[in-house]
Amino acid sequence: MSEAQMTAGDLRGALADGPALPRSIVSMLDVTRPMLEHCFRMAALLEQAPRTSCAGVIAGRTMAVMFYQQSTRTRMSFEAAMLRVGGHVIGFADPATTRAVGFYEETLEDVVRFTAQMSDLLVLRHPETGSAARAAQCSPVPVVNAGDGYGEHPTQAMGDLYRIHKHFGRVDGLTVGIVGHLGWRAHRSLVMGLSLFGVRLLVLEPPGSSMPDDVAQLLRQRGTAVEMCGGIGEILARADLVTTLGVYHSNFHADFDDKANVASKQSTPTPDNYRITAQAVAQLGRPIAVLHIGPIADHIDRALDPMPQAHYFKQARDCVWLRCALLGLMLGRAP
């Protein structure tokens, strides 16, 4: 059967025809390679199926977004995905609209437990590392971690890997450059995900920063080849793809009111040795894919935008489809 003729029932059947995801997605450590590959297959299938079939995958299920930190992409991506597969969305984009802020300072656990009574799945972004694990622990419904402090951001990593898989047709065998601290949540999750495949990592940590112990240990355990690099040139010279969060980053523990976070903003531009320029990419004389999860600061030269090497916008699009698959697998598998 061609994908363009698939019904909602066919899609639900296909979802069931592969490994189940864990109840909650807190860490990339929860996700196995077969699960990831099933997500990739389903994302591709959903993208090619008629929109009306896609809208029948999840009937009458409700996702609650609980965003205690700012988000441009992740929240909208989850919402677009949930609506696209036929579900409903409730929740909050700003905790100041809830009782979590102000007189009551309602605990995360209570907001989780009460919100779970009104929904079938929670998507949580929160400034505290470990908050998603705490939520998953006390929630009667599945929890998806959409970023917890300096912890993880697993669905971002899954979406990124889907883009990589889609572009290269594989993940195995790729040489992957990573610029930025591997203790930043999206990077930590991505590296955990990459380590499920046979990749070589070229890592450029910010000046004075080094790979966190937990990441280093996992990579050793999984036998992933890692090289620490001294500059962006080394990465561009050898990588099939490079993803960067730059050298400076927002404080992941910051909540909406953290003026200190904004005040801490570095006016110093990213050092040249950490910037990806259009010229450097163009001069390579061989293909390379530049990924970025956004927001994009000065560590990517925006002259790169129209070049085929720039994958960040396609990446955001693929993340929606990956999340369609994820939500379908978590909520819409045929019984």
Added chain:
Amino acid sequence: MSEAQMTAGDLRGALADGPALPRSIVSMLDVTRPMLEHCFRMAALLEQAPRTSCAGVIAGRTMAVMFYQQSTRTRMSFEAAMLRVGGHVIGFADPATTRAVGFYEETLEDVVRFTAQMSDLLVLRHPETGSAARAAQCSPVPVVNAGDGYGEHPTQAMGDLYRIHKHFGRVDGLTVGIVGHLGWRAHRSLVMGLSLFGVRLLVLEPPGSSMPDDVAQLLRQRGTAVEMCGGIGEILARADLVTTLGVYHSNFHADFDDKANVASKQSTPTPDNYRITAQAVAQLGRPIAVLHIGPIADHIDRALDPMPQAHYFKQARDCVWLRCALLGLMLGRAP
């Protein structure tokens, strides 16, 4: 016919097969006992019907949420309910996103009248007592009061009564403990609702506080048995169920910007004589139901959470189904 086989048409027929609700729900005084009992029946029916039938109850109608005060549960509960019965949701969770705040300071009446042009029903939370009545007065579409200052919160009371009815199989004959000031909006509405049944009320007002005149007068008129208690022990000893808002409470007149409200937060813990502890409940040697509308502060010992006596999470779940019934009755009755 079994509930599990009911179609959307069956559900619409069942909605029509009972007393109509008033056009707007501003106060529990607007709601009669037969209306309430029809809501309970419909809530149960909707919960047991297939989700797809439930989603066909309201076709293409739009609810607007207008929240001028913070809310964790009420707004999400209404939204989840409206989506579950097939409707759409628009509105605002923070008035600062509208013209009601800032240069124009658009009046409540105008926001109501304009929003009503774009929707079929308004759900209003507002810091001013009487605001919901004002809104219902000027709105061309039905208004549901989701909390007005120190006035009422009728749908919370309806949901609470549904939980009570569901758990005990009846409301008549129950002895109901209430901790907190009966002038707080959820308590006022609940007492008004309870007075439609043959209940005995055991009331524990905060230190120095007494029952508001309007509540006292209504209870006299309706012949409801009321005893003022001096401590939580008296209530636990005799009540079938107890609900509490504690001794301290957020200022219900506060809007989003009221820093004084937060600053007024009592650091003093709730006196023992007003706290419900897991130990006290466990030692009763007989069943009791502990309700709470949330947010839960220190007046409930959270060791109670996993005990069968704790009903607050189930209560939040039942409130969604009660609101499904309410919205169905207000917008989806078969012609």
Added chain:
Amino acid sequence: MSEAQMTAGDLRGALADGPALPRSIVSMLDVTRPMLEHCFRMAALLEQAPRTSCAGVIAGRTMAVMFYQQSTRTRMSFEAAMLRVGGHVIGFADPATTRAVGFYEETLEDVVRFTAQMSDLLVLRHPETGSAARAAQCSPVPVVNAGDGYGEHPTQAMGDLYRIHKHFGRVDGLTVGIVGHLGWRAHRSLVMGLSLFGVRLLVLEPPGSSMPDDVAQLLRQRGTAVEMCGGIGEILARADLVTTLGVYHSNFHADFDDKANVASKQSTPTPDNYRITAQAVAQLGRPIAVLHIGPIADHIDRALDPMPQAHYFKQARDCVWLRCALLGLMLGRAP
């Protein structure tokens, strides 16, 4: 076929049976008279068709609202319209919930390009004049301008014209009074739209203010009859309809945090010579239509509200239907 029997397919067919709209709607200069008239026809058709047919016009398409400025009506109107024609809605009502505010200060262009990956159409309100054009330039999906600084607000004008057309059965031949500065975005767009018809404009600019050059030049080019008036009396004496934004206005460049804007609020009441009173309208002895896009300040005497001459609430309702037509034409035309 009667409108009440039209199916979603019939409606899509009707949408296709007329001139296409431009890809993006940035300015009323993008809209021709045949396009506008097709929008009017479609708005009327959608209003009269069954809601269930209306809901089938757009299947599975997603609109993203991107509101960098406060809005009571425009955002809710777009959302109500999109949901009514069967689409989905994502987005933000407050940029502080995104990465556009705070540490990253993500550029408008980036927020546009990323949001466009998750949606099929963007609706943008932004304090900078020209922002919608910038967005349309860089967006891979259509952009609708919902107000850009002191630029335009074309869909407001389209809705206003639909109300006028619906009430008078025509726009040609009408004498239209306009109170307020024609450089304010809704007025600029309205005058541009009116100039597509054979109207006579009676303009009352605020004291010390005059018509902007671009508007004056367009009106000359299009041969629109314009008279500058010295007071509201002249307009009421002769106009078939009058619309007003008063004499004072919010700073259209202000964003959410602009306290100066609120502080600049004029405590001076609108001069009598610029106010529309119920008495003056009643004494005319002939019909006149008073329009207002809201929020309504003291330049309209609210004793007018219940009088048949007051059109502002009907106008808000018609704006939803016009936007249903617009979204249908932009996203739901039969292939």
